[in-house]
Amino acid sequence: MAVKALYEYDHPSRSRQELYGDDELVHVWWENNPMFCAAACFRVPTAIGWREFIEQMVNPWAASDPDFQPGSPTDWTLDGQPWQPDEARSLADLGIGHKSVVSFRAPTTI
Amino acid sequence: MAKKLPLKQRYAALTRDVHWDPSYVAAEKVFPHTTFEGIKIHDWSKWEDPFRLTVDAYHKYQAEKDKRLYAVLDGFAQSQGHLTLSDGRYLNAMKLFLQGVTPLEYASHRLFADLSRNFNGPGPRFAALCQSIDELRHTQTEIHTLSNYNKYYPGFHNWREMHDRVWYLSVPKSFFDDALAAGPFESLIAISFSFEYLLTNLLFVPFMSAASFNGDMPSMTFGFSAQSDESRHMTLGLESIKFLLEQDEGNVPIIQDWIDKWFWRGYRVTALVAAMLDYMLPRKVMSWKEAFELYFEEQMLNGLFPDLAYYGIRPPRHVEQAIAEKDLVSHQVYWTLYQFGFAAAFTTTVPEPSEMEWLAQQYPDSFDKHYRPLWNKAKRIQDGGDRFFFQGLPELCQVCQIPMTFTEPGDPTRIAQRASVFDGERYNLCSDGCQWIFDREPEKYRQAWLPVHQIYQGNCGGPSVPEVLEWYGITDGDNGEYLGSVEHRHWQQWHAQQAEQTAPMGS
Amino acid sequence: MTTAGTRTVGVDLQESSEDNRRIIEAIERDNPDCRIKHFPGLIKIQVPGRLVVRRETVEELLGREWETHEFQMAIVTYYGHIQEYDDDEIVLAWDH
Numbered sequence: 172m173a174v175k176a177l178y179e180y181d182h183p184s185r186s187r188q189e190l191y192g193d194d195e196l197v198h199v200w201w202e203n204n205p206m207f208c209a210a211a212c213f214r215v216p217t218a219i220g221w222r223e224f225i226e227q228m229v230n231p232w233a234a235s236d237p238d239f240q241p242g243s244p245t246d247w248t249l250d251g252q253p254w255q256p257d258e259a260r261s262l263a264d265l266g267i268g269h270k271s272v273v274s275f276r277a278p279t280t281i
Numbered sequence: 282m283a284k285k286l287p288l289k290q291r292y293a294a295l296t297r298d299v300h301w302d303p304s305y306v307a308a309e310k311v312f313p314h315t316t317f318e319g320i321k322i323h324d325w326s327k328w329e330d331p332f333r334l335t336v337d338a339y340h341k342y343q344a345e346k347d348k349r350l351y352a353v354l355d356g357f358a359q360s361q362g363h364l365t366l367s368d369g370r371y372l373n374a375m376k377l378f379l380q381g382v383t384p385l386e387y388a389s390h391r392l393f394a395d396l397s398r399n400f401n402g403p404g405p406r407f408a409a410l411c412q413s414i415d416e417l418r419h420t421q422t423e424i425h426t427l428s429n430y431n432k433y434y435p436g437f438h439n440w441r442e443m444h445d446r447v448w449y450l451s452v453p454k455s456f457f458d459d460a461l462a463a464g465p466f467e468s469l470i471a472i473s474f475s476f477e478y479l480l481t482n483l484l485f486v487p488f489m490s491a492a493s494f495n496g497d498m499p500s501m502t503f504g505f506s507a508q509s510d511e512s513r514h515m516t517l518g519l520e521s522i523k524f525l526l527e528q529d530e531g532n533v534p535i536i537q538d539w540i541d542k543w544f545w546r547g548y549r550v551t552a553l554v555a556a557m558l559d560y561m562l563p564r565k566v567m568s569w570k571e572a573f574e575l576y577f578e579e580q581m582l583n584g585l586f587p588d589l590a591y592y593g594i595r596p597p598r599h600v601e602q603a604i605a606e607k608d609l610v611s612h613q614v615y616w617t618l619y620q621f622g623f624a625a626a627f628t629t630t631v632p633e634p635s636e637m638e639w640l641a642q643q644y645p646d647s648f649d650k651h652y653r654p655l656w657n658k659a660k661r662i663q664d665g666g667d668r669f670f671f672q673g674l675p676e677l678c679q680v681c682q683i684p685m686t687f688t689e690p691g692d693p694t695r696i697a698q699r700a701s702v703f704d705g706e707r708y709n710l711c712s713d714g715c716q717w718i719f720d721r722e723p724e725k726y727r728q729a730w731l732p733v734h735q736i737y738q739g740n741c742g743g744p745s746v747p748e749v750l751e752w753y754g755i756t757d758g759d760n761g762e763y764l765g766s767v768e769h770r771h772w773q774q775w776h777a778q779q780a781e782q783t784a785p786m787g788s
Numbered sequence: 789m790t791t792a793g794t795r796t797v798g799v800d801l802q803e804s805s806e807d808n809r810r811i812i813e814a815i816e817r818d819n820p821d822c823r824i825k826h827f828p829g830l831i832k833i834q835v836p837g838r839l840v841v842r843r844e845t846v847e848e849l850l851g852r853e854w855e856t857h858e859f860q861m862a863i864v865t866y867y868g869h870i871q872e873y874d875d876d877e878i879v880l881a882w883d884h
Contacts, residue, residue, distance in 0.1 A: 174725050198676040208617040208671065289874060331871075331872070332857075334857075490828045493828040493829030505802050516870055
């Protein structure tokens with residue numbers, strides 16, 4: 172269903188990928204940890220390697236929970252599908268798209 | 282002076298009789314906005330205003346309401362009333378109100394001014410004009426009332442700019458912008474019916490009762506004063522919907538669609554109120570769950586909707602999810618505010634043990650099982666000299682703009698993730714309700730100004746948290762943890778002084 | 789299915805003023821089936837089917853003239869449909 176308007180209604184997305192240059196937005200969700208009220212959103216170069224992404228961005232965020240152990244995440248999914256990241260490849264190569272959701276499970280104590 | 286006419290005749294003379302039909306310009310040119318939405322009106326004169334308000338009565342009673350309010354404000358300021366509040370923490374609820382709700386009153390003033398220009402019939406035009414003036418009065422009285430606290434407490438100084446910029450305030454702001462950007466009939470159903478009639482009781486009544494219970498007489502008074510106008514606004518909402526449904530059968534599915542959309546939009550905004558009621562009031566008056574059951578389930582679902590069934594209207598789509606969430610939503614939202622408290626213009630803290638007991642009693646099916654353990658861990662972190670904050674930015678819902686914290690229907694342990702693809706781009710959504718709204722009008726919601734995305738585009742002062750806070754106008758002392766905060770220290774100092782200055786009996 | 793005659797309607801009134809106490813008394817007198825709940829600063833009155841506020845009763849209890857528009861000074865909110873609002877009475881009920 173289209174927007175009912177008095178004129179032709181066509182405006183671009185305010186979060187489209189081109190607004191982030193060579194970067195994109197990626198969501199990371201620690202599925203089994205209710206300490207985090209939501210998944211995190213990162214702006215990240217599509218060319219960055221998975222290992223660098225985890226070490227530079229995901230680990231410092233996950234460490235908001237003092238029980239986080241770097242290296243402990245398992246059971247990855249990409250946009251809801253089970254998925255195994257290859258550490259050496261880039262986000263673009265791994266098929267992680269703009270505003271994708273990547274999830275994992277890891278031990279914590281509540 | 283001649284004897285006053287009876288109410289009905291006075292209303293007819295002063296409201297309906299001042300209308301004329303245009304003769305040398307086509308009616309569609311004078312009122313160009315009332316056809317494109319597909320709503321058909323055959324006879325505008327059938328619209329009823331039960332209040333039969335006339336301009337003389339309006340001025341008389343509104344002036345009296347203001348006089349009463351300002352007497353309370355003066356007395357409160359004069360007698361150091363802020364020292365008699367239940368606790369310094371209480372004012373956080375009022376900061377959220379001033380930042381989040383007061384600017385909506387102003388937006389509503391604009392909306393109804395626009396409606397009073399655009400409707401063809403004199404009845405709804407005059408009702409909308411009165412409401413437009415009411416909303417401006419609410420804006421002013423709320424600012425005046427809460428300005429007294431700005432002398433003593435942080436967080437009250439930059440609410441207007443904050444409303445346009447700060448992440449959690451984009452929730453109420455985008456809700457109203459959505460209505461302002463719709464056609465006149467949709468915005469009427471959105472605000473007058475779905476918000477004013479269905480939901481504002483949940484926003485104002487328990488909350489103002491709580492202001493009374495927490496010693497905040499001025500806020501109670503402005504709240505009830507505003508709410509007394511609200512009963513007229515609710516009437517406009519109910520009369521409008523009945524009028525539209527009776528005018529043409531073809532209007533029914535259009536109206537149903539709008540009720541479905543705007544119930545869920547408005548319900549998501551009230552989630553902030555849920556958090557205020559259960560967590561931000563040191564002295565509790567009623568839980569969110571109880572308020573929801575009383576003001577929504579009992580009065581609306583069991584009272585109003587059977588009445589509307591006559592016209593072929595059913596309860597709003599996704600209402601069963603709102604009912605199921607009544608045990609969860611306040612906890613989920615306050616937990617979110619707590620962990621993003623570094624970027625909020627109010628302070629948050631772990632509930633006191635007695636408050637946790639109250640929450641456990643009010644929410645026997647959810648609090649001890651799902652939320653008390655989180656607060657216990659937050660407390661352990663705090664006892665260790667640290668404070669739990671989410672070190673990053675959250676995923677937001679494209680429609681309601683709340684961080685994606687809400688859980689799967691039937692599973693409070695799993696965050697709900699929905700996504701829609703439109704024109705090759707992925708959009709993330711928090712619930713079936715928000716996804717349904719997005720899929721109906723993706724061209725509209727893809728333009729959403731999502732705070733997290735805007736920060737990452739560099740539009741919010743800079744990439745670091747201090748730069749963003751500066752752009753928000755949040756200064757040191759506005760945000761973060763309540764314990765040890767500026768307001769907490771002030772509160773303790775003032776009360777210690779009072780104790781010193783009071784001669785004890787029997788010494 | 790419930791009918792319009794049995795589903796409750798109601799008003800919430802400010803508790804505070806002398807005038808309001810008389811209005812509440814008048815409503816109680818004219819609506820013997822009403823149920824009253826107290827909240828801080830607020831009184832909630834619910835009646836099955838139909839709630840009426842009669843000018844004459846209010847005037848008798850207030851001991852002065854009172855016009856029905858003045859009810860707007862007391863009301864905080866209501867639910868139901870305002871079926872009648874004239875010089876003599878205010879009636880809240882569901883239509884269907």
